[in-house]
Amino acid sequence: MNLGSILLDSLRASVSINAVVYAMAGVGLNLQFGYGGLLNFGLVAFMLAGAYGVGIAVVEFGWSMWIGIPLGILLSVGVGLLFGLPTLRLRADYLAIVTIATGEILRLFVRSGPMQEEVNGVQIGGVFGYDGFANAFFAVNPYPAGNYGFGGFSFNERAMWVLTAGWGLVALLSLVVWILIRSPWGRMLRAVRDDEDAVRSLGKNVFNLKLQTLVLGGVIAAVAGMMQAVDQQAIRPDFFRTVVTFTVYTAVILGGKATILGPIVGSVVLWFLIQFTDGLLKYLVDIGWLNLASDQISGTRFALVGLALVLLVVFRPQGIVGRKEEVLLDA
Amino acid sequence: MPESALAGVVAEVGVAKPDAVIVADGVRRTFGGLVAVDVDHLEIQRGVITSLIGPNGAGKTTLFNCLTRFDRAQAGKWSFDGVALERKLAYQVPRHGLVRTFQLTRTMERLTVEENLLLAAPGNPGERILGAFLPPLWRSFERARMDAVDAQLERFRLDHMRNERAGALSGGQRKLLGMARALMTGPKAILLDEPMAGVNPALRQTLSEHILELRDDGLTVVLIEHDMDVVMNISDWVVCMAQGSVIAEGRPGDILADEAVVDAYLGARHGESATPDAEAEARVVEGPGVTDVSAPTSAQDPDSDSDSDRRTGPGAEDGDE
Numbered sequence: 001m002n003l004g005s006i007l008l009d010s011l012r013a014s015v016s017i018n019a020v021v022y023a024m025a026g027v028g029l030n031l032q033f034g035y036g037g038l039l040n041f042g043l044v045a046f047m048l049a050g051a052y053g054v055g056i057a058v059v060e061f062g063w064s065m066w067i068g069i070p071l072g073i074l075l076s077v078g079v080g081l082l083f084g085l086p087t088l089r090l091r092a093d094y095l096a097i098v099t100i101a102t103g104e105i106l107r108l109f110v111r112s113g114p115m116q117e118e119v120n121g122v123q124i125g126g127v128f129g130y131d132g133f134a135n136a137f138f139a140v141n142p143y144p145a146g147n148y149g150f151g152g153f154s155f156n157e158r159a160m161w162v163l164t165a166g167w168g169l170v171a172l173l174s175l176v177v178w179i180l181i182r183s184p185w186g187r188m189l190r191a192v193r194d195d196e197d198a199v200r201s202l203g204k205n206v207f208n209l210k211l212q213t214l215v216l217g218g219v220i221a222a223v224a225g226m227m228q229a230v231d232q233q234a235i236r237p238d239f240f241r242t243v244v245t246f247t248v249y250t251a252v253i254l255g256g257k258a259t260i261l262g263p264i265v266g267s268v269v270l271w272f273l274i275q276f277t278d279g280l281l282k283y284l285v286d287i288g289w290l291n292l293a294s295d296q297i298s299g300t301r302f303a304l305v306g307l308a309l310v311l312l313v314v315f316r317p318q319g320i321v322g323r324k325e326e327v328l329l330d331a
Numbered sequence: 332m333p334e335s336a337l338a339g340v341v342a343e344v345g346v347a348k349p350d351a352v353i354v355a356d357g358v359r360r361t362f363g364g365l366v367a368v369d370v371d372h373l374e375i376q377r378g379v380i381t382s383l384i385g386p387n388g389a390g391k392t393t394l395f396n397c398l399t400r401f402d403r404a405q406a407g408k409w410s411f412d413g414v415a416l417e418r419k420l421a422y423q424v425p426r427h428g429l430v431r432t433f434q435l436t437r438t439m440e441r442l443t444v445e446e447n448l449l450l451a452a453p454g455n456p457g458e459r460i461l462g463a464f465l466p467p468l469w470r471s472f473e474r475a476r477m478d479a480v481d482a483q484l485e486r487f488r489l490d491h492m493r494n495e496r497a498g499a500l501s502g503g504q505r506k507l508l509g510m511a512r513a514l515m516t517g518p519k520a521i522l523l524d525e526p527m528a529g530v531n532p533a534l535r536q537t538l539s540e541h542i543l544e545l546r547d548d549g550l551t552v553v554l555i556e557h558d559m560d561v562v563m564n565i566s567d568w569v570v571c572m573a574q575g576s577v578i579a580e581g582r583p584g585d586i587l588a589d590e591a592v593v594d595a596y597l598g599a600r601h602g603e604s605a606t607p608d609a610e611a612e613a614r615v616v617e618g619p620g621v622t623d624v625s626a627p628t629s630a631q632d633p634d635s636d637s638d639s640d641r642r643t644g645p646g647a648e649d650g651d652e
Contacts, residue, residue, distance in 0.1 A: 179463065179464055179466075180460070180463050180464075183457045183462075183463035183464070183466070183469065184449070184450075184455045184457035184458045184462075184463065184469050184473070185457060185458050185459070185460055185462070185463035186463070187442065187446055187449070187450055188450060188458050190439070190441055190442060191439040191442055191446075191447075191450050193441070194438070194439040194440050194441055194442065195437040195438065195439060195440075197401065197421075197433075197437060198433070198437035198438070198439060198509075198512075199439070199450070200401075200421045200422045201399070201401070201421070201425060201430065201431055201432075201433070201437075201513070202425060202430070202450065202451045202453075202512065202513075202515075202516055203422055203423070203424075203425035203426045203430075203453055203516055204422055204450075204458070205422050206422060212460050216460075
């Protein structure tokens, strides 16, 4: 191990499927929280809905994965209505409380005993989740077998296909958000973040707008959840813990909320940092400069990433690509 | 002329108007044990300027909030231009032509001044989520609204701030922007909550003229105002509230002579004046001399309470971003 390979590993991590998933979920969260000011702390529930839509359709019902995708989107729309209908008339902090609780309830629900069953001697559902449901996706892989890239920075055909589809979707969904935000609809949304009563006094249906935002952002996050499930060919309830939501928040704030590129840049940089600190710590232990056990390394790594984020928020609160006015006006 | 429209109407509480555009009955709003608004019957004449005066805590803003559904009255029926409003939602009220401004101005700070005005134009196809994906559709709509935007910016002397973020405006300019924005909705009536507060004397004069202009354009104007000079100068009709109820209404001259109003609100100084109009005019010319008449009783203040609550709400959210 040397510094060059640490850097290559970190670069690989920065475009990895993890970066794709957090960037895409970040695009959805950015619409809700960055542009709309909706404090959705249950983002992971939308990712869960997307992933489970695919898993249930294929494994439980024996349908095609391509039917599972619209099912997952439908489920995430349901989650959006579940979150939004009772809370969006209230102040933003109520949404935060309800979403964080409902997200956990959903996870506990899908991992509960009644959700589990035995099919042909195999346990599925509940804590076992679902496996092997994405063969249809890999069956249409256009990349011939082999390695793509150069030197240490290369991916096999499977990773290439996942990453191409993933980053392609990130670009497409970012484009959708970009078109929306620069439209009068987006202007109305940015206005609601500043003062929703003023917008209401101009005859705009603010409740509708917020519900649309919550559902649309949620559908984007659901696609991110599907992407992760497809890549791993596995779904476990405990993939969808609350910490995922806050990691997506971290990526969005790191990159710059209320910007189109913010969530993407944030996710790429976050995963670079996570991999780089890990590699660097292991290297320093190898050459004897540090004396850490392997389990201490991962703890120290996240402490260092956390420190880097704290410094960023102190010295550049608008994020990497954010605009300063966005933050100053909040003061 | 609007003056003559109200000729012959007797100056007494709850009197019927020849052409009432707002009719309210039994509007009641309480906060716990405090009766903030308790209005038996009130009619607002179409096409004139009606001022709502009264001490702090009289329930003027709460009445505005109830009428426009920003607050929930516990009881009462009221209509605007024949449309019953008491079951409407706040956003539906302006769609019927009744628009309001706020005492503490509410500004979309991160939008530019021009965006603030374009936002207010009703019926923009690009505000529907599918229409948003068809720029040609909403671009032509917005081009057609540019003349109206220009006119409002010019009227309120905000044209030089057009492309600034509204957060960069001063307090007085925000007040003007609030009015301009409300007018962009194409209302039949406008409720102005203390339009003169925080506006400099020279601009007050201009603003008074603008309000008169609005009336001459056929708009119904209702304003809450503490500046008695302005009230006496521009009002066709004055309604005085105290402790939630209407205690007097009439032409400005009637109000100045009304004992209940003098006791509850004006104090002796205005009451002694024999020729109120002449005196009021003289004072406006003098500029910032005597302005606000502060209230004798202000122990409890539901007006500003409800508003400051609203302000802390969104403010707290912003802190989290």
